[in-house]
Each structure stands twice: as C-alpha cells, then as structure tokens.
C-alpha cells in the first residue's frame with residue numbers, strides 16, 4: 287500500500303516537473319528535504335583511494351565520491367558527468383579560461399571541468415555544507431584549477447570570469463518540491479531577482495563571452511547572446527554574446543515585452559548602477 291502511495295506521489299511530482307519545468311533533465315525521485323541533523327552525519331571525503339572515481343563516465347560511479355546524502359541528490363540537482371564534460375569543452379577556449387559555475391552545489395561540474403580541460407573553474411554556492419563537501423573533494427584529491435566560494439551569486443564580480451555555467455540554480459524558489467534542504471530561505475521573488483541579476487551582469491560582459499545553460503527556461507540569458515550550439519537534444523546550449531548590450535541595459539524599468547527572454551533589469555535588491 288505504502289509503495290503504491292509513494293509511486294503515485296512520485297508520478298504526481300514527475301508530472302508537475304514536466305509541465306512546470308518542461309525541460310527538467312530527468313525524472314526526479316523526490317523525497318523530503320534532508321533534515322538539518324542528517325547533514326551532520328555526512329561522511330567526510332578523506333580517502334585518496336577512490337581517485338579513479340573522478341574520471342568515471344557514469345554518474346552512479348562518479349557520485350560515489352560524495353557522501354551518500356549528497357550523491358542521493360545527484361539525479362535531480364547535479365549535472366550528469368557527460369553534460370559536465372561537454373559544457374566544459376564548450377566554455378574553455380584557451381588554457382586558463384576562467385569559468386564560473388553559478389550555484390555549484392558540491393562542485394561536480396567544476397571538478398569534472400578541471401580534470402578534463404585546461405580551464406580554471408570557480409564555483410559559488412550559498413549552502414555552507416555543500417561548499418564544505420566540494421572543498422573536501424578538491425583538497426583530498428588535490429584537484430588543480432578549482433576554487434569554491436561560499437556566498438551568494440549577488441556577491442560575485444562577473445568581470446573576474448570569461449565564461450559561465452548555469453544549471454537551474456534558482457528553480458527551487460518557485461518549485462518547493464525541489465527544495466534541497468532548509469538551510470537557505472526560498473521564495474518566488476528570489477527567483478525573479480536572482481534571474482534578473484544574472485541577466486543584467488551577463489549583458490554587461492564583453493563581446494564573445496560564453497555561457498552554457500543546461501535545462502531551465504534560459505531566463506538568465508540576455509537577448510544580445512545567440513545560441514551557437516546545442517547538445518543532449520537541445521537541453522545543453524552554448525550562448526555567445528554577439529551584440530552590444532542594448533542602451534536600456536543600465537536603465538531601470540527597461541522591459542521588452544517583445545522578447546520573452548528579457549525580464550526587467552536594473553530593478554530589485556541586487557541591481558547595480
């Protein structure tokens with residue numbers, strides 16, 4: 287009986303994900319967010335013996351490098367290995383290309399990017415526990431060219447970077463079923479504000495700046511970027527800044543109703559002058 291109820295619940299959530307977030311990459315088997323105390327029981331990443339997992343092609347192998355409570359979130363929240371590899375290849379054009387992962391979780395994309403390309407990968411993550419896991423992974427395996435920062439995307443200077451990776455960082459705010467834990471505040475307005483903030487920052491980047499988005503509705507991508515390549519049946523997209531930012535980029539209340547990807551910029555708590 288319990289199994290039937292669980293199956294029905296998952297089907298319901300699955301349908302919700304498919305309709306509300308049509309491009310969500312895989313069926314997510316949603317369970318209740320992890321309570322605070324469960325995180326305290328996280329296995330520390332200390333063993334050097336499983337370094338081979340870093341180079342695994344399969345997610346169920348790579349994810350074993352994480353504590354069980356973090357790998358359990360992988361299907362829904364962390365990019366698949368083959369997506370990380372291709373995204374990194376799209377973004378790194380020269381040795382040392384500086385890539386920012388916007389909301390890096392436990393650092394899966396950064397670590398795979400750094401072990402498969404010559405780029406430098408920085409991840410910013412608002413959840414302290416995921417930052418700790420990512421840092422332990424990087425330190426334990428002495429992975430070069432990875433930096434993990436604890437903080438909010440609004441504290442990041444985008445000009446430090448050449449390229450950006452975006453996998454649905456703000457979706458949790460509008461889809462409570464996707465909540466990772468209760469460590470951070472979530473609310474629909476934050477989705478709008480963070481998306482607008484990222485869009486505004488990307489708009490101001492130099493021409494030829496590269497962004498890769500995976501799934502999501504691409505609300506962060508300004509209209510001055512063009513989609514140059516896709517992979518994984520269109521779910522992975524490489525965007526390149528092709529046009530100068532429109533004159534209204536720094537003006538408040540500039541909202542183009544013609545372009546559905548544009549959302550109000552220069553407004554909200556994080557707007558820059």
Ligand SMILES: C[S@@+](CC[C@H](N)C(=O)[O-])C[C@H]1O[C@@H](n2cnc3c(N)ncnc32)[C@H](O)[C@@H]1O
Pocket residue numbers: 362363364365387388389390391392394395410411412413416437438439440453454455456466480
């Ligand atoms: C869907 S996960 C993607 C993780 C990673 N980028 C990947 O592809 O495997 C989104 C992550 O973004 C983080 N996040 C959401 N909003 C954020 C914000 N405003 N600042 C920093 N991190 C944020 C979440 O905590 C979560 O770990």
